[in-house]
Amino acid sequence: MTSLGSLPLRDDLRGRSPYGAPVIDVPVRLNVNENAFAVPADVTAALQTRIADVAASLNRYPDREFTGLRTQLAGYLTDVLSREGAADVAIDPSMIWAANGSNEVLFHILQAFGGPGRTVLGFTPSYSMHPLITQSTGARWAEVPRGEDYAITADAARTAIRQHDPDVVFLCTPNNPTGNRTPLDVIEAVCDAAGGIVIVDEAYAEFAGPDFRTALSLLPGRPRLVVSRTMSKAFAFAGARVGYAAADPALIDGLRLVRMPYHLSSLTQAAAEAALQHPGSLLAGVRELAQQRDAIVDRLRALGFDVVESDANFVLFSGVADPALLWQRLVDRGVLIRDVGIPGSLRVNAGTPEETTAFLTAVEDILSAHPDTLGRSSQ
Numbered sequence: 001m002t003s004l005g006s007l008p009l010r011d012d013l014r015g016r017s018p019y020g021a022p023v024i025d026v027p028v029r030l031n032v033n034e035n036a037f038a039v040p041a042d043v044t045a046a047l048q049t050r051i052a053d054v055a056a057s058l059n060r061y062p063d064r065e066f067t068g069l070r071t072q073l074a075g076y077l078t079d080v081l082s083r084e085g086a087a088d089v090a091i092d093p094s095m096i097w098a099a100n101g102s103n104e105v106l107f108h109i110l111q112a113f114g115g116p117g118r119t120v121l122g123f124t125p126s127y128s129m130h131p132l133i134t135q136s137t138g139a140r141w142a143e144v145p146r147g148e149d150y151a152i153t154a155d156a157a158r159t160a161i162r163q164h165d166p167d168v169v170f171l172c173t174p175n176n177p178t179g180n181r182t183p184l185d186v187i188e189a190v191c192d193a194a195g196g197i198v199i200v201d202e203a204y205a206e207f208a209g210p211d212f213r214t215a216l217s218l219l220p221g222r223p224r225l226v227v228s229r230t231m232s233k234a235f236a237f238a239g240a241r242v243g244y245a246a247a248d249p250a251l252i253d254g255l256r257l258v259r260m261p262y263h264l265s266s267l268t269q270a271a272a273e274a275a276l277q278h279p280g281s282l283l284a285g286v287r288e289l290a291q292q293r294d295a296i297v298d299r300l301r302a303l304g305f306d307v308v309e310s311d312a313n314f315v316l317f318s319g320v321a322d323p324a325l326l327w328q329r330l331v332d333r334g335v336l337i338r339d340v341g342i343p344g345s346l347r348v349n350a351g352t353p354e355e356t357t358a359f360l361t362a363v364e365d366i367l368s369a370h371p372d373t374l375g376r377s378s379q
């Protein structure tokens, strides 16, 4: 059999591992930050109608500029800003980009502004795809550890930027896998200090508390800032693969240089447009998931774990003596969570009330059978 090593693979890809959260068929899957709720019935009905409408014209290429979708996404983000009290900031369709998941949006940004000979900076632990996407474009990944409670301070960010002089900086807020947010003043400080592109990955923004402020309000006057979001999480639309970003129209023009022609299929555009016409029901699960998240935080704390305050649909908890062992014991009880490789820690998604209860009950059972599951020494 041919091995990959025997093929003329790019030298910088040799020895690398692909992204791969373990896929295990268990009843309760709380491992990849999905939305636990199914797509609501009014959305599936609207979807079926729109898909039927475009089916006969699939002989034609899609709208390369996905104009309808960009207009709807701009409207959604303008509403977000106005709810946050930033009604003076409007997002115009010319400021919007979309692709097959925000991973592809990030890939386009890195293809246009990263690439060979360039440096991309991240504050870790953070989303594991940021370095993989960076390296796939041939850019160098530089990382700086976050401080206490996984926070990034303006001073630490400035020092890191001085040290690495990055072409692109990644910020992720709320951050995956820790769940905490980065305040706007720190994002502003990063924009001021960095000479390159600043990406603020807000994949989980809708799950954040009411005092969360999106970096979208910082866009006016900052042509190197780009804020990425996704329909995969709060919108319960991960399977449709729709991510998007907002930035100065000039930055968006840079993305047009690297995307494949017609990268968003007619089916994807139709599905996303239909879904965005029902934001109320699509986002209905968000409040419930935030409640489940808070219930997980409270219960895990009561059981003796350390838990990071979370603005996302997942919780990182530590104080686990042997994360791999607890992970396996949960799998044995039909519950799949995520070992993200942070010593003494595991990450779990907020699920439906039934899934959350199944997870917490399993943890309680394991703790009573194995009190040594808790152990601070390994942190």
Ligand SMILES: Cc1ncc(COP(=O)(O)O)c(C=O)c1O
Pocket: 032, 033, 100, 101, 102, 103, 104, 127, 172, 175, 176, 201, 203, 229, 230, 231, 232, 238, 241, 242, 243
């Ligand atoms: C922080 C962050 N950004 C981006 C993504 C990519 O999501 P998608 O490609 O489904 O939009 C994820 C997915 O887990 C994520 O956690």
